[in-house]
Each structure stands twice: as C-alpha cells, then as structure tokens.
Amino acid sequence: MSAPHSPLDVDRVRKDFPILERRLAGDHPLVYLDSANTSQKPTAVLDTLAEHYTRHNANVARAVHQLGEESTAAYEGARDKLAALIKAPSRDEIIFTKNASEALNLVAHTLASGLADDPHYRLGPGDEIVVTQMEHHSNIVPWQLAAKRTGAAFRWFGLTDDGRLDLSTIGELINERTKIVSLVHQSNSLGTVNDVATVVARAREVGALVLLDGSQSVPHQPIDVTALGVDLLAFTGHKMVGPTGIGVLWGRREVLDALPPFLGGGEMIETVDMTGSTFAPIPHKFEAGTPPIAQAIGLGAAVDYLTGVGLDRIHEHELGLTAYALDKLNAVDGVRIIGPNSMESRGGTVSFVVDGVHPHDVGQLLDEQGVAVRVGHHCARPVCVRYGIPATTRASFYLYTTFDEIDALADGLHQVKRFFG
Amino acid sequence: MSAPHSPLDVDRVRKDFPILERRLAGDHPLVYLDSANTSQKPTAVLDTLAEHYTRHNANVARAVHQLGEESTAAYEGARDKLAALIKAPSRDEIIFTKNASEALNLVAHTLASGLADDPHYRLGPGDEIVVTQMEHHSNIVPWQLAAKRTGAAFRWFGLTDDGRLDLSTIGELINERTKIVSLVHQSNSLGTVNDVATVVARAREVGALVLLDGSQSVPHQPIDVTALGVDLLAFTGHKMVGPTGIGVLWGRREVLDALPPFLGGGEMIETVDMTGSTFAPIPHKFEAGTPPIAQAIGLGAAVDYLTGVGLDRIHEHELGLTAYALDKLNAVDGVRIIGPNSMESRGGTVSFVVDGVHPHDVGQLLDEQGVAVRVGHHCARPVCVRYGIPATTRASFYLYTTFDEIDALADGLHQVKRFFG
Amino acid sequence: MSDSLYQEIILDHYKHPHGRGLREPFGGEAHHVNPTCGDEITVRVAIDGSTITDVSYDGQGCSISQASASVLHELLTGTTVEDAFAVEKTFTELMQGRGQVEPDEDVLGDGIAFAGVAKYPARVKCALLSWMAFKDATARALTGAGQTSEEETR
Amino acid sequence: MSDSLYQEIILDHYKHPHGRGLREPFGGEAHHVNPTCGDEITVRVAIDGSTITDVSYDGQGCSISQASASVLHELLTGTTVEDAFAVEKTFTELMQGRGQVEPDEDVLGDGIAFAGVAKYPARVKCALLSWMAFKDATARALTGAGQTSEEETR
Ligand SMILES: Cc1ncc(COP(=O)(O)O)c(C=O)c1O
Numbered sequence A, B: 001m002s003a004p005h006s007p008l009d010v011d012r013v014r015k016d017f018p019i020l021e022r023r024l025a026g027d028h029p030l031v032y033l034d035s036a037n038t039s040q041k042p043t044a045v046l047d048t049l050a051e052h053y054t055r056h057n058a059n060v061a062r063a064v065h066q067l068g069e070e071s072t073a074a075y076e077g078a079r080d081k082l083a084a085l086i087k088a089p090s091r092d093e094i095i096f097t098k099n100a101s102e103a104l105n106l107v108a109h110t111l112a113s114g115l116a117d118d119p120h121y122r123l124g125p126g127d128e129i130v131v132t133q134m135e136h137h138s139n140i141v142p143w144q145l146a147a148k149r150t151g152a153a154f155r156w157f158g159l160t161d162d163g164r165l166d167l168s169t170i171g172e173l174i175n176e177r178t179k180i181v182s183l184v185h186q187s188n189s190l191g192t193v194n195d196v197a198t199v200v201a202r203a204r205e206v207g208a209l210v211l212l213d214g215s216q217s218v219p220h221q222p223i224d225v226t227a228l229g230v231d232l233l234a235f236t237g238h239k240m241v242g243p244t245g246i247g248v249l250w251g252r253r254e255v256l257d258a259l260p261p262f263l264g265g266g267e268m269i270e271t272v273d274m275t276g277s278t279f280a281p282i283p284h285k286f287e288a289g290t291p292p293i294a295q296a297i298g299l300g301a302a303v304d305y306l307t308g309v310g311l312d313r314i315h316e317h318e319l320g321l322t323a324y325a326l327d328k329l330n331a332v333d334g335v336r337i338i339g340p341n342s343m344e345s346r347g348g349t350v351s352f353v354v355d356g357v358h359p360h361d362v363g364q365l366l367d368e369q370g371v372a373v374r375v376g377h378h379c380a381r382p383v384c385v386r387y388g389i390p391a392t393t394r395a396s397f398y399l400y401t402t403f404d405e406i407d408a409l410a411d412g413l414h415q416v417k418r419f420f421g
Numbered sequence C, D: 001m002s003d004s005l006y007q008e009i010i011l012d013h014y015k016h017p018h019g020r021g022l023r024e025p026f027g028g029e030a031h032h033v034n035p036t037c038g039d040e041i042t043v044r045v046a047i048d049g050s051t052i053t054d055v056s057y058d059g060q061g062c063s064i065s066q067a068s069a070s071v072l073h074e075l076l077t078g079t080t081v082e083d084a085f086a087v088e089k090t091f092t093e094l095m096q097g098r099g100q101v102e103p104d105e106d107v108l109g110d111g112i113a114f115a116g117v118a119k120y121p122a123r124v125k126c127a128l129l130s131w132m133a134f135k136d137a138t139a140r141a142l143t144g145a146g147q148t149s150e151e152e153t154r
C-alpha cells in the first residue's frame, strides 16, 4: 500500500502546531492519533489568546472604556465567524457555552424545566425523547435526567452489526408523541456518519425538534445548518483546534426564542427586580455571567485557521487517511474493526480490538512507542455493550495527521502482538 | 493627603502584568480601575497556558498516553491548589465550573430539580429561599427561576441607608421554612463586606444551607471555608488574575454528595446504560464533558501567583488604597459615595455618583483620559433601585493599583465637572 | 479632546435642549427605557395630514441620549412622515455602522456630530433611544393604536 | 522497554496466573467492576480461625488487573488476616503514591513490580481492583455478612 496523494501540504500544516515537535519518553517522536478526544492547537490560536490577554483583556458588554470596547468587539467578532462557519442564518443564533456537553444539556434542561410559554417546548408525561445507541454520554445522560424529571419516555435507535443506525423502525420510534430527536452527526467511537436527512424528514412529519451533536463533524467537514435541516446543533471548540472551555449551541431563532432561559445571571437579563426579571434576546439570553471571552476569541481564530486551510480539503485529507488506515489495520492479523469497515459514510475515527490483548494494554504499549491513541469506551459505553466488548482502541485523525503516523500505528500493533503473543 | 505606605512593592508587581504598559488613544497610559469587573493577568499565568498548549495538551481522565497523563496531573494539581487556597477539608470538594454564575446556578438547579434522595435538598412549595438586595444578578435570577419552577418563596434582606445588610429582621426572614440562604461575601457594587457569621449562626439554628458568593472576596483576602462556616462557596477565576472560562464551586462533601447531578455527560458518570446511569463521586459528578482544562491549570498558576505575593498583603494594600480613595473622592465637590463611606467592613470597590452628570458621561470622559472605570448597575440593579439612582460609576482596585492611579481618578473627576459644569 | 465623543454640537444640545417638554395635542406617545443604564425617554408625535407638526419629549439620561432627542426634535418637526422615516433610517444606519459610515450632513444636520458614537457600541443604544421611541409613537399616531406604548429598548 | 510498565514479573503473572479459578469452600465473595474499562473480578476468601486459607479469583481485564490478582493470591494465601490487611495497605499506598513511594520487597514480594504503575493514574485502578474486592470479601467472611457483594470500584 502506498500512501495516496493528499490535497494538503501536511508538512507545512504541522509546522503550525508546536506540540508536534514534542519528544516523549525514550525520545520517541509524538504520534498523536487522539484528535477525536481533543485536537492540538496551532500557533495562530495561541498567539490570539496571548495578544488578547496582554493587550485587550477586559470584560465584555459592560464597559464603556477602550479595553472593554476592544474585548467586546473581538468577542462578538468571534460570534460572526462561528455563524459564517456553519452558515447560520443569523449571528444571534450562535450561543457560546463551555463545551458541547453544556450545549446539549442546555436544550435538555430548558425543555425539561416546564418554563416555556409554548407547550411544544415543555416535556411531560406522554412525550417521548429519542436518541441513538451510539450517542456520547453527553447526549444520553441529560435526556435520561430530563425524562426522570418530567415523566417523558426515553427511547433510542439501535445499531446494526456493521456499526450503523438501525433505521428500520423509524416510523414507530419517531411518532406523534416525539418532542425531540437528538442524535450524533459523526459517532466518536465508531466513526459512522449518520443519515441525518432521513431522520429530519421523519421528525418533520411529526413535528419533533431535531438536535444534532456535531462535536465530531463540525471540525472535519464543511457544515451548512440550513441544508442539514436540523433545529439545533451542538459542537465544541477544543476538538476543532480551538481552546478548551468553549462550545457552541446553534439554534433556529424561533426555537431559541421559544426556549426559556437556562443559567440565570449577569448579562442574560433585560431588567432585574427583586420581584421578577425579564430576559435579554438571544444570544445573550443563554450566556449568563462572564462568558469564556478569551476562549471564544481563540475559537474565532481557530475558525479562521480551519477555513484558511479549507474544510473541504481537510475532509478529503482525512478520507484518504481513513481508507489507508482501514487497509493497514485489516492487514494486521487479529485486529477487528468496530464500526463501518468501509469508506461509505464514515469519518476519520477508527476503533478496533486486538484478539487476546486488552485495549488498555494495547494503548499502553503503543504509548511506550510514542503512539497516542485512546482506549476505553470513549464515553459511549452502550456501543461497547452492543458489540459485546469491554472497550476498544481508537485512532483518530486530523489535518496534521500523516500517512507515516498510520504506518507507525500498524508497526506498533505488530509489536503489541509480539509482546503479548 | 499623602499616599500611605503599602506592604507591596507595587512597581515590581506591575512588571508582572504586561497589559499595564498599554497606551490608549491620545497616548494616555492605562489607568485600570475596573478589576472588580475582571482582573488583569500576570505573565506567570499566560506562560502556564502557553506551556500547557504547546507541550502537554490532551484531554484529561480519559487517556493512558503520556500527554494525557501530564494534562490530567496538571488539571488535578490545580484542584489541589484551589483546595489549599480556601482551606477546603478535601480536594474532592472543589468543582470546576465555567464561572461563578454556573457555580451559583448549579446549586439552584440541583435543589430545584427534585432529583435529590434527601428531601432536605429538594425545593418545593412552602420552602423559602433567602438572598439579599445587594446580590449580583447571578445570585438573584437563578433563585427566581428556581422559585418559579418549584413553588418555593423567594425572599431577601433589604439594605440600610449606608449600604449594609439590614439584619434587623433576620429572625423572621430566616426561619424553619428556609432551605437555603445565598448571599454575597463582598458586594460588587457597594464594596460592603457582609457579616457572614451572623447569617450562618441563624441559618444553623433553623437547619438552612448557606451558599456564599465569594466572587469579590476570594481574590482579595485569605479565605478559610471552615472558619466561615458556610456550606457552599462560589467564585470565579477571571477576577483573581486567572483566565476567563473557569470558576469554582466548593461545598462540604456531605452537601455535594446529597445534591443530584446537574449537567449530564462524559466523565460525570460511573456507568451508562441505555436503561439508566449511575454517577461518579465528587468532584467528577459535577464536571460533565471536557472541562476547561487549560483554564483550570491557568487558575492554578494564578493561585500560586497570588499566594506568592501574599493575600494578606494584597488585602492590606487594598485597604490602604480604599481609605485613600474615599478621602480623595469625598474631597471632590458633588461626588457622593454609594455604599459604606468608612473603612469599616468594606473592600476595594468604590461606587459613586457625580451631581448633575450621568454615570455614562462620567465613565466616558474618564476613559478619554485613560482612566477605565465601570458605569451602570454592575449587574446589581436592585441596589440602584434601592438608592433611587439610575446607575453609578465604580472604581475598583487590585494588587497592581497605585495611589497615583487614584489621583488620576480624582483629577479626572475634576475635569468631568469642568466639562459638564 | 478633538477625538472626543463629546463634540461641541452634542454638548450644546445637551446643555440647551431644543423643544424639550411634553406638549399637547399629540397623536401618539411612546416611553422607552434602556434597561442597562436606566435612561428613559417619552416621545410624543403630533401629525396633521402627512406632516409631523410637533415632536415633543421628556426624559432623563446621559448627554448622548438627551442631546440626541434634541436633534431629533429639530430635524423631524415640520417634515413629512415619509421624510422623517428616511432621516430616522439614515441616522440608525450611521449609528450601527461601527464608525464605517460617512455621515451625510444634508440629511442629518447636527446629527452628524454623533458619527463618533458609532465607534462605542455601548453608547449606540443611548443615541438611538429617542429615535426608537419616535418610530413607535409615530406608528401609534398613524394607526390610531392608542396613545401610549411602554417599551424597553435593547 | 526497561522503563516499561510491563515488568517481566507482571507479564509472567499475566501469562501464567497463580491460583486462578474460583474454589470452594469460601467464607466471603466479592465481585468488583471498573466501570471505565469494564475490567471485572470475583474474589473468594476462605478463613480458618485467623488464617486466610485460600484466596481464589476469576475475572477478565487487562494484564495489570489480572497479574495483580495473581500476586494477591500468592502474597496473602496462608497469612493471618491481620498481616493480609497490612500487606493490602502497603500495596495500596504504593499504588496511590504517584511514583514517590519506595516499594518494600520484604512486604510486597512480586508486588514491587507494580511500582511503575503508580505513575499512571489511569492504571492504578486496574492494579487495585482485585485488592479492593479482596478487602470486601474478607470483611464479609469475617462478619458472616453473606457470601456475595457486588460493587463498582471507582
Ligand atoms: C459578586 C459577584 N457574583 C457573581 C459574579 C459573576 O461572576 P461571573 O461573571 O464570573 O460568573 C460577579 C461578577 O461578575 C460578582 O461580582
């Protein structure tokens, strides 16, 4: 197998990521194959953070002084960038959260709070919530808690043997009682890219909301929320070369307007009186307290970086890597892919098990060779339960990943097998 | 008035804060008197952030690889530092949130959720919530929403003419029906430092929980949660020379154990099954999703910095500044202090109005001279309502504030008066 | 302070406001509040045929919001409703232009002094407060929707 | 791989476990699961007077958790309950010492091979799984609290 051509100049890309020069124990170069867990950060993002803190740092939306104006302009400018990235119809539809989990919880909590004026946005007994068996825990637990609080039923799509959503029962599963369907765009454990259009079409028929978890898709491909047709989209900054501590909830204005407030506090208000308060319009309604200012600005720089490289080209590069990785892994005796074992509708995240070697041991031995992968259930335990395995080893790729690094993974696996053989 | 002696070498301290060299429009040097809004950041914190991202960046608690171990060790090490800072009995009692507002909301939401096993931790009709009229909106709105959701009554302490809590009705206000008293330690608009001991003593008598909002006290003085006797304490990183995007909730283990989970998601779980989930012990139970990793580590560096300088000395320095500022401001004709006009139980935040000049105009004209203050209701509108004013101008100090800067403020006010005279 | 927000013109209007005080008769009234700073204004509009015969106002707030009401009175009293809305639109565009819009003195008269305000997002609301109340009051006068409207201007 | 987590001794115990398999009779049993990685172990303890006459176990998991159970069996079978708890305490301290604790070969025997594991917080749980189940099973045997306990080890 020879490495296919990539649309990216990966050597040049790698120069933007200082951590990739890191040497690990035993002077091994870092082979970072854990980007689905968190991505590395380019100098452009780090410089933006430093520049903000050393030149413009101030609180936003509250100051009439120059630093405050500068900081506010940068923060709101980041909102513009995020809106453009996902082609949001309005910048006001971009809500900054601390991570994707908060974004998902925001929707679950506000629907469960019972505070919405419109009953369409209030969960209660008789209502149904639908997720899938391949969700990240952050898209399962909030809904289980919401169901418990409200008496709504919690239901889910199962998975087929080859790692895809079992849509055969969609007509029954999404029905007139369904208030919301919340599903992942690209699975963080299987790599599967879901057929959002089919789910959206059925949800439209019954008037259910659709929340898409884009944590693993927004970083890796061009996204157009209108074309997707969903009502809400959650994603997270640290997986898209941005800082930790920042996430995004996008929602159609009509939906965000209808949801009651979530966290209460400074700046999400219109006016506060001890006898009652009114709330600001979106996006501020959902941004209580001092937001992650520097982190939002850093995420704006990350968006500039990603669009500068080109998300279509990043996507293509990753498809090349994934095809190569599947070939390489399938060629290692005793390695079994968990998830789609073909290039059809899948992204650059590949989970696998190695016969007779526990994933912990696989990961640890790879680490001793400098190859960083993730092992465990990847916060998607029901997937492991579904496939009857305790855990998997997962390699995940990004714009800075090279074909050589996949070779290093394959070589490492041969060594793992020799070691435990 | 000559400037009193300070226990700090402020010139040296200022060298640690690169932004203080910033020149503003008109080549005015920056006179930053808005630290109660957000503080500036020392190089030590910025270097820690950069070092983390360029050498150790990885997700925490999920990886067996070296970067993951390093990142986890740094993140958990920050928890140790925060625990030591407030003398928490256990490091597990430190919960990282995105800001103080989230910390306050966490308590309000979990009490209102009805999911606690122990009825003591479930708000409902007949229960009472007590706050004060000097709370930040972040400690008002969450409780108003909680009251609305649960049917509990929302009550509050009023204020005396000289800017203090009116504790005369404490016996009635905190009674057998009171489930929680949530109050600010130091007011962000008045500068008042509240008599926490009296409130705690009464709350103990009736078995009510006490949540203290330490957003404006933890950055400025040594804090010992056991000595304070409260059950919960919220504070925020960006006001204590730390990054934005990070806050802390401390709670006694027994209380945090009894509260149900708040945000659901990755890593706050023990085990997830589609049919139900169980939750991790504290602190992880309350940390859903990827936490603000770099921000927590940066806050750890901020704690090191503050304790290196000495919080007792910072406190003493600020007391000196405040006494000096009160003298200077009282000497300006037409300036009226809103809040305690003496040094008794007050911190380094001074609000005032200028006869005949709207606070917006005061703030703007000061800004044109390089003096950054905050104007408005400072997210504590009920205080303005109480004193019958639309807004105030607020100057707030920190370890890097000089006596010269207070002179600049007073000079600026003379100019404001001339301009609008 | 030549770069100052506080142009002479603004200060003049603030210290010597034109047409201040609520007058009768009027066809529509609107009361707007800026919740962030507590500024408030009441604007009354009297219309005869298609002509705005009077714009009267009262309120309290910062120099920008008060001077802006004075300029509003001066520019719009005596114009047609159509022209008034055109001026309002131009002024709003100037304010929301983040300092990038070139002010047109022919249309805005003394209003061009507010060009600098556009660079301060926190103050734009102050400058627009009376204009939004005016729009509201005029709409009420035209539709006969009753005399008063209470609103919080964001 | 001399710095490796995987010392020869650990690998030996993993590939050739000592005393594996659940045996009768026993006084107490405990089943522990590590929810993060799915490792699980069942430990049975038989006690005669103050002597632990047998520690038997079965389970599945990574090499660290399995080898640790084998070492556990070897160290504690035949000792007094008191001594066993002392060994357990020493082993736990070593594991939780973040690599700062010097292992004592007299007390821990082959257990000292796990010293390197202490530097990997994510793996410490693996090494301790069987030891926590052992403590639990012994407590049950001593109190006669019934034979089985199910627990998730955090
Ligand atoms: C007293 C007080 N409480 C709470 C807060 C809220 O803090 P944050 O904005 O970081 O959530 C602030 C500051 O804004 C404050 O001064």
Ligand SMILES: Cc1ncc(COP(=O)(O)O)c(C=O)c1O
Pocket (backbone or CB within 6 Å): A036, A037, A099, A100, A101, A102, A136, A138, A139, A184, A186, A187, A188, A213, A215, A216, A236, A237, A238, A247, A379, B266, B288, B289, B290, B291
């Ligand atoms: C599919 C998916 N959803 C949600 C999340 C949660 O994101 P975060 O941890 O940033 O909240 C992740 C990543 O951890 C993910 O992969």
